[in-house]
Amino acid sequence: MVEAVSRGIVDAVDADRFDVMVVGTGFGGSATAARLAEGGMRVLMFERGPWWGPAGEQLARDRGVRRSWPRGVVGSRKFVRNVRVARGRVARELSVNHDGLFEVHRFERLVTVAGSGVGGGSLVYTNIQAEPGPDFFDAFPAELDAAELAPHYQRVRAMLRPAPVPQRPAKNRAFERAVDEAGGARPTYPDLAIAWGKDPAHPQRVVNAAGVTQTTCIHCGECVLGCPTLAKTTMDLTYVAAALQAGAQLRALAEVVAVGELPAARGGGYELRYIDHRDGEGRQHRAVADKLVLAAGTLNTLRLLFAARDRHRSLTRLPMTLGHGFSPNADLGALFVAARAHLHDSGAGPSSNAYLRVPEHGDGPLRYLVGEAGLPLSALPLPKIVQRLLGTSGLLLAMGADASTGALGFDGEFLRTEVGRDLDPEIFEAIESEAARISAAYRPRLAWINAPSGRGKRGIASVHPLGGAGIGSHPGDGVVDHRGEVFGHPGLFVADGSLYPRAPGIPPSMTIAALAERQAALMLGG
Template sequence: METMENVDAVIVGSGFGGSVAAYRLADAGLATVVLERGRSYAPGQFPRSPAEVGKAFWDPSENLYGLFDVWSFKGCDSVVSSGLGGGSLIYANVMLRKDEKWFVHEQALPEGGYEHWPVTRADLEPHYEAAERMIGVRPYPTEHEPYSRTGKTQALQDAAAQLGLEWFRPPLAISFGTHTGAVPRPREPLAEPPYPNLHGVLRTTCRLCGECDIGCNDGSKNSMDHTYLSAAAHRGADLRTLTEVKGVRLRDGGGYLVDYVRHDPETGRREAGSIGCAKLVMAAGTYGTARILLGSRLPGMSRALGTRFSGNGDLLTFLFNTKDRDRLRPLDPGGAPVITSAIRLPDELDGGWGRGGYIEDGGYPAFVDWTLRGLDVPGSVSRAAEFLWERFLQFLSGSSDTNLSAELAELTGGSRSVGTLPLLGMGRDIPDGVLALDGEGRLTADWTVRTSRAYFDRLRTTMQRIADVLDADYEDNPLWLRERVISVHPLGGAPMGRHPGEGVCDGFGEVFGLPGLYVADGAALPGPVGANPALTIAALSERMCRQMIHGDLDPGAGAAGGSAPTEGAVDGGGRAEDGTSLSFTEEMRGRYVAGASDPFAGEQGERLAFRLTITIDDVDRFLAEPERRAVAEGWIDWPGGGGRRRVERGRFHLFVPDDDGSGRKEMRYRLHFTDVRGEPRTLVGWKHLCEGSPTHVWSDTTTLYYRIHAGHPEEDEAEGPALGSGTLHIRLAEFLEQLTTFRTEGPDGLTALHRFGRFFLGELWDVYGPDDCQPVS
C-alpha cells in the first residue's frame, strides 16, 4: 500500500489569504504545502497576442489552463484568476483599508437578517500594517514627472472638486522606484529583496503601460508571487502548481485529507492524489472555497455555508468622448496603471447618506484595442455583440452553464476607442446572496441587485454627474440592461460569525466544530468590504496566522458586539467599571505521558506547553475573596491534540488552601480547549506550595503538575479518569520575561501593583517554614 503523504499544513489556493498563510506558517517552522490549480507566470509569460489571449482562460474540460476564470450567475458575472498568486495577478493594485465605521455590528438588512463583523478596524490595524510592509505600497506619484500629466487622474480630480466630493490617490502595490524612498522612474531594474524571487527573472519599475489587469510582464506589480510566496518558498514552503483540489475529508486520528488532481496541459491527463495535514487553510477564492466545502459535506459544518454572498458593490460604467483637462484633445486612459485615483462616497454610518462606496478611474492597454473591433464599425456585428446575443439566448433557454471561460476564449477582435474612460465602482451592497451546488455539482449563486437598488442608483447617479462635469457621454455596461453586474470582488459563502448559527468560521477564520480548518479568503467575509478587498483579506490572514501560531490575540470587540457577554466577561477578564485590573503572561513547557494518571511519574512522553495571559479584573476584589479567581487566556501546544489549540475558557486561582486540610496552598489552573478531532478536553493543573525550606520556593512556584481529562468539567464536577498527565516548568529566561509582562489598567495602577506584590511575597513567607513536605496527588 502506498504511504499517504502527510504535512503540518496544506493551503488550498495562493491568492492574498493563501500567500500570507504560506509564508507565516512556513516561517514558523511548519511543513507547509500550497496547492494552486493554475500555472506559475514569470514576468514576460503573461499572454498578449490574440492567439495567446484566446487560450488564456481556465476550463480544463475544454483543455484550457489559462489565467482568467469567468463565471455567470443569477444577477452577476464574475472574473477571477487561476495562477500562482491568485487574484493578485489580475487585480488593479489598490490596497485600501476597510473604513473603520463600516465594520458593522448587527446592521439590519432590507429583507430580514443582519450584517455583523466579528472583528473591528482596531483588531486589524497591526495586520494591515504588516501586509502593507510586506507587499510594498505607495500612491501614484503625481508629484514627479511624467506621472503628474496623467489625463484620467486629472479628470477625476477635477470632477470631484466641482462636485464637492472627496478625491484621493489610494495606495498601490506597484514599484515605481527601484527601492523604498527612491525617486520613481519607469523601466529601471528593481533592487533585490532579502529573499530570492521564486521566478528568478529581473523585475523593473512600472512603465505605465496599463496592463495591470492582464498580468504584469515587467514584474513591477508587487503581486503575491513576488512578495509573500517568494518569501514562503525561501522558508521552505512547497508551492505546487496545476494542482486542483476537488474535496476535503476528515483524517482518521485527526486532521484532514485533501483530494486533488494534477493537470498536465501538454497531454490533458489528470493524476489523482491525496495529502494529509493537521491544519488546512482554504484560500481558493470565494467561488473555489465555497464549491469545495459545499461538495465535501464535512460533518458538523454550519448551515451558514453558502450565505452572505455579495459582489462588493462592483459596477463598471463608461464615459465616452471624454476630453483632457484643457478640453482640446480626447482623453487617453492609457499611459498609467489601471487605477490611479479614487472618489469616496460617505456612508450613513460616517456622516453621509445611504450605503457608501468608491469610484475609481479605469484604464486599459492600447494593444487590446482589437477586442473592441466591431464597436466602432457601423453596421457590423462584433464578436462582443455575438457573445451578448448568445448570452441572451442562453437566458431564454434556461441553460445553466455557469462557467463562461470556454465561450470567452472565442471572444477576440480589434479596434481603437480614444476618449473612453472606464469608471470602476464598489461599495457596501447587500450581502444576501446564497451560493449552492445544483444537481450536477455546479456552483450557483442566487443574488440580484434588487435589494441593493438604492446603493447602485446612488453610484450610477454620481457617475452620471461626473460625466456631465467632464462634458462626456455616460453609458452603462450592456449587462446592466438586464440588471446584471460584473464583479471582480465576489465575497462571502463561508462567512465569519460569533457562533455556528451566524457563520461558518470564527473571527480568526477557524471553522466552527472543525478545529484546524480555516478559511482565509474572500469567502470568510460576512459582508462587503466597500473598498477594494485585497488588503483586508491579507490582514485577516495575517491575524489568523498570528492566532494559529501564537494563540495570544483577544477575540476583539467585534466578537461580542450586540450579543450577550462572553464567559470571560461574566467571570472577569476585563477591568471592572471602578476598579483596577492587572494582567501578566506565563509560559511553561514540559512533557505529557498518555495514559498516566500520576503526574509525578517522570519526564518521559511527548512535549506539551502553554502560554497564558492571566487577568485579574479588580485587584481589590481579587485580594479580598478567598478563591482569588482570575481569567486565563492563550493557547496549549500539544502535538497529540493537534498542535496549538486555543484556550476556550480558562480559570486561575492563586494561593487557595489545599483540599486535604494540610495547610498547604496551591495555584490552580483549569483550561478548557478542543483537540483537532473536535473532542472537548480540560487541562487541570496545580502548583504545590509546601511548608518547608525557603530553598523550595523556586521549584514549587515554577513547577506545574497537571492531568488532561475528557470533556469540559467545571470546578464542582468530577473530572473522570485522566487521559494522561505530566509536569510543566518555567525556565529562568521565561521567568525573567514574565516579570516584564505585568500590566495594569484603571485608577491607582501602581498602587494596585504594589499591593499585589506585597500580598504575593507575604503569602510565600507565611507558607515556607522549617518543615518540608512531599507533593501529593
C-alpha cells in the same frame, strides 16, 4: 473521505503527511503559507493555475508550470481558463484552457470574473491597498476590531510596501476635472502595491521585502491583464516567495477537486484530491495533512465546502449558514467611448489609481466609491485605428457597502444564486447615478453602465464576490470563528474573501491578507 469523491482515478498518493495544506495562493493563502512556514510548520501549497510571466522565470524551478502572459493574437486565447454557467435549467462548465488566466461564473443576474495562477487575484487586480473604517468591524465578533487587526495590516504593508503613484498620469487630471464638473469632492489617491521609481521612462531594479528583484513601473497600463515588467508587487513575488524560502512546497497547475476529514483510525486531519494538469490525463492525486486552509477564492472555496457537505459527505458538520451573507461588494462598471473632453490617453499609468469616496453622510462611514480606470490597450491585439479610438475611452469602476444579505446554494455540482441589483437597490441606483454624472462630464460619444441580464432584469458584474463562509460568534451566525477556523471541524480554516461577514465597499485584498496574518499567528500559538 468517501472513495466516490469524484469520477477520476486516484493515480498517486503523496507519501508525506504535512502539518498543513493551503489551497490557493492569493492574498489569504499565500500570507498564511508564508507565516506558517516561517513558524516551522511543514506546508504544502496548491494552485490550480501556472506561474505567469517573468515571476515564473525567476522563481519556478519546474519549467512545465511556467507560462507567458497572454499577449498577441495567438497568446490571447489563454485569457480564459473556464466558464461556469448556472442559470435556470442551464448548468454546465466550459473548460477552455487549464492554464488560462481568467475564470468566469454566470449566474441568473450576476457575472463574476476571477484570476487563476500563482499569486491568485493579485495578478490581475488594480493594486489598491486600503483599510476599511472602524465601523466595518461592527459585523465581526468582539475579538476582532480595527485595533486588533492594526499590527497585521502593518505586516501586510511591510511586505507589499504600497504607496500612491508619485507621477500622476494625465488621465488623473482628466478624472479630477470630470469629478469637479459632476459636483463631486476631490479624488483620493490610494496606496498601490507597485514598485515606483524616479521616472517611468527610466525603470530601475529594486529588491522587495522577500528579497525578489522587481523593476519599477513604466506606466504601461497593463496591470489587470498581468504586469509584464514585475512592477506589481504581487503575492507570487512576496508571500509565495517567502513561503518557498522558508521551506514550503508548492504544486502549481494542481486543481483541488475535493476535500474531507480523515477518521481517527487513519490518523485524523484532512485529505484532499487534486488533478495535476501537467500530465494532461485528468488523473486524481491525494494529499493529507493535520490542518487544511481553504483560500481558493470565494466561489471556489464555497464550492469545495458545499460539495464536501452535501455531495461527498466528507465534512458533515459544516454549519447550515454556509452560503449565507453573500455579497458582490456592489461592484459596478461604466465604459465611456470616444471622450470629447478631458481624456487623451487612457492607457498611460497604472490601471486605476484615483477614486471618489462617497460617505453615508458628511464625514461618516463609507457608502461607496467610484474610481477611474484606463484600458490596457498595449496588451490587446487591436488594430491601430481601434487603439486610437480607445485611447480616448475609459472605465469607471465602482463598489459599495451593500446589504450583504445574499445567499448561495448548491445543486450537487454547481453553485446557484439569485443575487442581483435587488440585493440593495438603493445603493446600486446611487452608484449608477454617480457614475453616469462623471462619465457624462467626459462628453463621450457612447456610454455604457453595468450589464443587462438577458432575462428581463438588469444584472451586475463583480470581481469581488465576498461572504458565504462568514466569520461569526457561533454556527448560527457564521461558518468560521474569529480565528478563521470552521465551526464543527477543528483544524479546518478559511482564509479568503468568503469569510467576510459584510461588504467593505472598498477593494478587499488588504483585509484578506491582514486576517490571514492574524490567523497564522494564532495557529502558531502567537
